[in-house]
Amino acid sequence: MADPGPAARTPVDKLSAQAAAILTAWGLAPTQVEGTTRVMVAADLRGIESHGVSTLSLYDDFRRWGRLTLNPEIRVVRESPVTALLDGGGLGHAPGLQAMDLAVEKCARAGVSVVAVRNSNHFGAAGVYALEAVRKGFIGIAMTNVWRPGIVPTHGTTPMFGTNPIAFAAPAGRNQPFCLDMATSTVAFNKIKLANWAGKPIPVGWAMDGEGKPTTDSAVAAKHICLTPLGGVPAMSSHKGYGLATMVEILAGTLAGASFSAIRNVREPEAERYNVGHFFMALDPGAFRGEDDFKNDLDAMIDALHAVPPANPDQPVLVAGDPEQAAFEDRTRNGIPLSEEVRKLLERLAREARVPWMLG
Amino acid sequence: MADPGPAARTPVDKLSAQAAAILTAWGLAPTQVEGTTRVMVAADLRGIESHGVSTLSLYDDFRRWGRLTLNPEIRVVRESPVTALLDGGGLGHAPGLQAMDLAVEKCARAGVSVVAVRNSNHFGAAGVYALEAVRKGFIGIAMTNVWRPGIVPTHGTTPMFGTNPIAFAAPAGRNQPFCLDMATSTVAFNKIKLANWAGKPIPVGWAMDGEGKPTTDSAVAAKHICLTPLGGVPAMSSHKGYGLATMVEILAGTLAGASFSAIRNVREPEAERYNVGHFFMALDPGAFRGEDDFKNDLDAMIDALHAVPPANPDQPVLVAGDPEQAAFEDRTRNGIPLSEEVRKLLERLAREARVPWMLG
Numbered sequence: 001m002a003d004p005g006p007a008a009r010t011p012v013d014k015l016s017a018q019a020a021a022i023l024t025a026w027g028l029a030p031t032q033v034e035g036t037t038r039v040m041v042a043a044d045l046r047g048i049e050s051h052g053v054s055t056l057s058l059y060d061d062f063r064r065w066g067r068l069t070l071n072p073e074i075r076v077v078r079e080s081p082v083t084a085l086l087d088g089g090g091l092g093h094a095p096g097l098q099a100m101d102l103a104v105e106k107c108a109r110a111g112v113s114v115v116a117v118r119n120s121n122h123f124g125a126a127g128v129y130a131l132e133a134v135r136k137g138f139i140g141i142a143m144t145n146v147w148r149p150g151i152v153p154t155h156g157t158t159p160m161f162g163t164n165p166i167a168f169a170a171p172a173g174r175n176q177p178f179c180l181d182m183a184t185s186t187v188a189f190n191k192i193k194l195a196n197w198a199g200k201p202i203p204v205g206w207a208m209d210g211e212g213k214p215t216t217d218s219a220v221a222a223k224h225i226c227l228t229p230l231g232g233v234p235a236m237s238s239h240k241g242y243g244l245a246t247m248v249e250i251l252a253g254t255l256a257g258a259s260f261s262a263i264r265n266v267r268e269p270e271a272e273r274y275n276v277g278h279f280f281m282a283l284d285p286g287a288f289r290g291e292d293d294f295k296n297d298l299d300a301m302i303d304a305l306h307a308v309p310p311a312n313p314d315q316p317v318l319v320a321g322d323p324e325q326a327a328f329e330d331r332t333r334n335g336i337p338l339s340e341e342v343r344k345l346l347e348r349l350a351r352e353a354r355v356p357w358m359l360g
Numbered sequence: 361m362a363d364p365g366p367a368a369r370t371p372v373d374k375l376s377a378q379a380a381a382i383l384t385a386w387g388l389a390p391t392q393v394e395g396t397t398r399v400m401v402a403a404d405l406r407g408i409e410s411h412g413v414s415t416l417s418l419y420d421d422f423r424r425w426g427r428l429t430l431n432p433e434i435r436v437v438r439e440s441p442v443t444a445l446l447d448g449g450g451l452g453h454a455p456g457l458q459a460m461d462l463a464v465e466k467c468a469r470a471g472v473s474v475v476a477v478r479n480s481n482h483f484g485a486a487g488v489y490a491l492e493a494v495r496k497g498f499i500g501i502a503m504t505n506v507w508r509p510g511i512v513p514t515h516g517t518t519p520m521f522g523t524n525p526i527a528f529a530a531p532a533g534r535n536q537p538f539c540l541d542m543a544t545s546t547v548a549f550n551k552i553k554l555a556n557w558a559g560k561p562i563p564v565g566w567a568m569d570g571e572g573k574p575t576t577d578s579a580v581a582a583k584h585i586c587l588t589p590l591g592g593v594p595a596m597s598s599h600k601g602y603g604l605a606t607m608v609e610i611l612a613g614t615l616a617g618a619s620f621s622a623i624r625n626v627r628e629p630e631a632e633r634y635n636v637g638h639f640f641m642a643l644d645p646g647a648f649r650g651e652d653d654f655k656n657d658l659d660a661m662i663d664a665l666h667a668v669p670p671a672n673p674d675q676p677v678l679v680a681g682d683p684e685q686a687a688f689e690d691r692t693r694n695g696i697p698l699s700e701e702v703r704k705l706l707e708r709l710a711r712e713a714r715v716p717w718m719l720g
Contacts, residue, residue, distance in 0.1 A: 082442055083471040083647040111443040114472045116648050139615070156668040156677040168607045170614075178610065180603035186596055203595050212671025230600050235563050236546055236592050243540035243680040244604075246665070247528045250538065254530075254657045255499070255648050263664050287443040288476050288615050297614045304623050305606070308516040311572025317516040320603040 009335030010359055016041050018346060018358045019053050025353035026063055028091075029071040035094030036124075043125040044336045047327025048181075050190050051125035054342045056349055058122060059091065067121075067274065074098055077118075082106050084115045085256065088278075092123025092144065096278055100132045100142065103282040107138050111287030116256035117278040121147060126167035127181030127324070133282040134169045134177045141281040142167040145253035147274035149262045150227045151185050154239045157212035159226055160262040163188065164248035169321070171285075173295035175302045179321030184245040185227040186238075196222040205232025252279040369695030370719055376401050378706055378718045379413050385713035386423055388451075389431040395454030396484075403485040404696050407687025408541075410550050411485035414702045416709055418482060419451065427481075427634065434458055437478075442466050444475045445616065448638075452483025452504065456638055460489045463642040464496050471647030476616035477638040481507060486527035487541030487684070493642040494529045494537045501641040502527040505613035507634035509622045510587045511545050514599045517572035519586055520622040523548065524608035529681070531645075533655035535662045539681030544605040545587040546598075556582040565592025612639040 016037050023033040036059075044052030062068040072089025079085075084102050088095035099115040106113035123129070126142040133140025146162020153160055163183035170178045187206050195202045195218035204214045205228055207221035214233060215221050230241030253260055258277025285294035308317040331337075338346075343359065350357050376397050383393040396419075404412030422428040432449025439445075444462050448455035459475040466473035483489070486502040493500025506522020513520055523543035530538045547566050555562050555578035564574045565588055567581035574593060575581050590601025613620055618637025645654035668677040691697075698706075703719065710717050 078648065080471050080647055085648045110470075111440050112472060112474045114643060114647075139610075153665055153668055153677050155670050155672070155675045156665075157671050158668055160665060160668060168603075168610075170610050178606065180600075180607055182597075182600045182603060186591070205596055208671075212669075230591055230597060231546070232592075232596050236565055236596065237542075237590060239678075239680070240540075240542045240590050243528075243542060246538065246661075246680060247540055249661065250499075250528075250530050250658065254654055254661065255643075255645055257649055257653065257657070260657070260661050260664065263660060283474060283615075285615060287440055287474075288438065288445045289617055293617065294614055297617070297620070298610065300623060301606075301609065301614065301620050304620065305513055305516075305520060308513055308518055308520060309572075310515050311517050312515070315515045317513050318599075320599070320606060 008337065009331075010338050011335045012041060012045065012332070014358050015044065015053060015336055015338070018350065019056065021355040021358070022056060022346070022349045022353050025355045026068070027070045028068075031074070031094050032070070032072070032090060035097050036091055039093040039097065039124040039128050042128045045328050045331045046125070046127070046324040047331070048125050048127070048324065049339065049342070050188060052342075053346065055122065055124060057345055060349060062121070076102075082110045082113045086115065086117045088117050088120030090121060092117070092120040092276060092278060095120055096123040096129055096142070096280070097132070099278065100129045100140065100280045100282070103280045104133055104136050104138060107133070107282035107284050108136065111284045113282050115280045116252075117280075118256040118258045118275065120258070120276045120278055121274050122276065123278055125181060126165045127169065127179050129280060130167040130169035130181070131177060131179060134171045134179075137171050137284070137286070139168075139170045139283040139285065141279070141283075143248045143252040143279040145249050145258060145261065145277050147261055147276050150189060150225050151229050151242070151245050152208055152212065152226045154229060154234055154242045155212070157208075157210070161245040161249055162261060163227065164245045164252070166244065166248060170298060171295055172298045172302055173292065174299050176325040177321060178298065178302065178319060179324065181320075181324070184230055184241055184248060186230050186232045186241065187227070189225060189227060192218055192221045205236065253277040255279060368697065369691075370698050371695045372401060372405065372692070374718050375404065375413060375696055375698075378710065379416065381715040381718070382416060382706070382709045382713050385715045386428070387430045388428075391434070391454050392430070392432070392450055395457050396451055399453040399457065399484040399488050402488045405688050405691045406485070406487070406684040407691070408485050408487070408684065409699065409702065410548060412702075413706065415482065415484060417705055420709060422481070436462075442470045442473045446475065446477045448477050448480030450481065452477070452480040452636060452638060455480055456483040456489055456502070456640070457492070459638065460492045460500070460502065460640045460642070463640045464493055464498060467493070467498050467642035467644050468496065471644045473642050475640045476612075477640070478616040478618045478635065480618070480636045480638055481634050482636065483638055485541060486525045487529065487539050489640060490527040490529035490541070491537060491539060494531045494539075496642075497531050497644070497646070499531070499643040499645065500527075500529045501639070501643075503608045503612040503639040505609050505618060505621065505637050507621055507636050510549060510585050511589050511602070511605050512568055512572065512586045514589060514594055514602045515572070517570070521605040521609055522621060523587065524605045524612070526604065526608060530658060531655055532658045532662055533652065534659050536685040537681060538658065538662065538679060539684065541680075541684070544590055544601055544608060546590050546592045546601065547587070549585060549587060552578055552581045565596065608639075613637040615639060
């Protein structure tokens with residue numbers, strides 16, 4: 001995505017206000033508006049445009065399909081000193097933030113905690129939640145299953161899992177937090193769409209045709225939505241990515257009592273809610289190490305990784321979270337570079353919702 | 361490895377006795393002998409020969425290098441109702457089993473627990489520990505860092521992580537447990553050694569030469585031991601495998617206060633102990649779901665995965681743990697098919713240790 005430069009940057013508060021105005025006009029309750037806006041804009045700040053305000057397009061689809069619950073009650077269904085199960089009832093951002101808050105609170109008292117959410121939906125960028133735990137000095141983990149299957153099991157022909165992401169964040173001292181935020185597919189579907197729009201082929205191992213064969217034809221790949229699990233092909237150990245996608249489905253879906261979407265889509269195609277599930281965990285290094293020992297050791301590791309001689313001097317060795325942190329620092333200061341597509345999307349949604357256009 | 365057939369199978373109890381006799385003759389304390397033998401033979405039963413009694417070859421190296429602590433004191437260094445830190449002091453099997461036992465005990469009371477081990481060493485197959493939690497109806501997670509770096513970070517030239525495995529197991533009802541047990545490298549180094557012995561090339565993306573370039577020459581790959589992280593090459597998202605390897609290093613190494621081996625190998629090449637670290641976690645589905653709900657839903661998922669139409673009818677879709685479970689059922693009944701190399705290794709070690717040869 002071409003950066004239009006600082007002059008064309010959109011101030012963070014204006015972007016938040018515009019997104020919130022659209023969601024409010026849709027009839028979404030204030031808690032939902034606040035949570036959804038906060039997580040979307042946090043993703044845009046970290047340079048993860050695919051999970052930023054561009055996801056309003058998906059939520060608009062949900063709304064049109066009658067599948068956006070406007071005023072859900074977020075309930076704590078079960079609770080213990082170190083675990084909890086929440087019922088989300090609508091979009092996943094607000095219950096996701098509440099669940100991670102609860103996990104952090106429990107972890108502060110006990111050293112470790114797990115909070116699951118059921119009856120939820122798309123929650124945006126998983127890394128945003130994991131980083132909430134890091135703000136309190138804890139390790140944070142966030143996972144979610146997905147309403148729509150896209151990943152095909154190794155040796156199979158049909159998609160059974162969403163892109164089932166894993167986010168893992170840990171606090172460093174001198175360095176920015178380590179933050180891994182990855183789909184368990186080889187690549188995001190977005191990369192295939194972009195290749196298709198550009199009429200370009202894709203590498204073997206990104207996607208399959210409808211018969212379980214690897215394809216390099218981006219049009220075929222875009223039509224079938226048969227993503228490969230990380231690894232890509234059996235010879236490159238795609239069974240590991242498939243195993244990781246299943247692990248996420250078990251932790252985020254099965255543990256919470258959420259739907260396994262590949263089955264639900266067949267059994268209950270008209271279900272009012274998607275019943276997506278999330279998994280949140282917080283873990284206190286202070287339960288294991290002395291004051292600052294963990295942060296100091298993580299700093300030493302991050303420094304050692306940054307110091308690895310690169311194969312190509314123009315491409316230094318990075319650590320998970322580096323590009324997002326660089327985007328965050330730039331965008332917090334200079335505003336968010338909206339792409340032309342996203343700007344048009346917001347303009348249309350504002351017009352349709354009859355709210356003022358604030359980014360003109 | 362060619363199966364010599366049922367006639368040539370080695371009974372499990374004889375194999376255990378032979379391994380235990382060798383370890384005892386080396387001077388290892390009874391707790392160490394028992395734990396190490398149990399985990400090695402459990403791996404052989406599950407068909408994971410690379411982590412079975414064949415690892416006695418590595419432990420023999422440790423012994424010769426003066427790096428095998430014969431009678432370590434396994435100590436609980438810190439403890440809370442849901443966390444603990446153990447000091448292992450020698451091989452990782454005995455403290456690993458003790459740590460997972462402790463995690464299970466804490467989880468039974470609280471719903472979730474994490475136990476870390478520092479000052480340890482090679483602990484065998486991670487899946488063996490994860491399955492210990494499943495025996496009590498819990499989800500089990502086991503990870504370890506590794507004394508010797510082998511995985512090169514994406515865009516880098518030098519190995520910084522061991523094969524840093526992740527094991528995740530979960531209890532089903534009708535079906536066998538789900539059990540993912542994977543190195544975060546694309547493939548195990550063993551596959552490269554075998555290709556080199558056979559004089560065969562390896563696929564692009566398994567390994568790199570000493571300058572960070574992918575190599576298909578198995579001799580070059582065997583010489584440099586520069587494994588790729590899962591994904592293989594940047595275009596196939598090897599940064600995800602690199603991120604996972606780092607995550608395991610943080611959880612198993614940094615959290616426990618173990619050494620980051622890529623640094624230690626430079627700073628303390630003569631350190632008496634490797635100070636490897638492990639991470640164990642137990643999680644009770646009963647803290648989130650009603651009686652049997654989790655198992656029933658996991659059964660439905662496993663059934664759905666087994667029912668996915670395969671791309672090739674001769675290669676059905678499997679679920680993580682299927683091949684190991686099939687081996688377990690066969691080998692429990694019929695004994696363990698030892699390869700000629702492993703048989704020769706055991707014979708040599710028995711002779712050198714002056715213990716009777718029991719597998720003649």
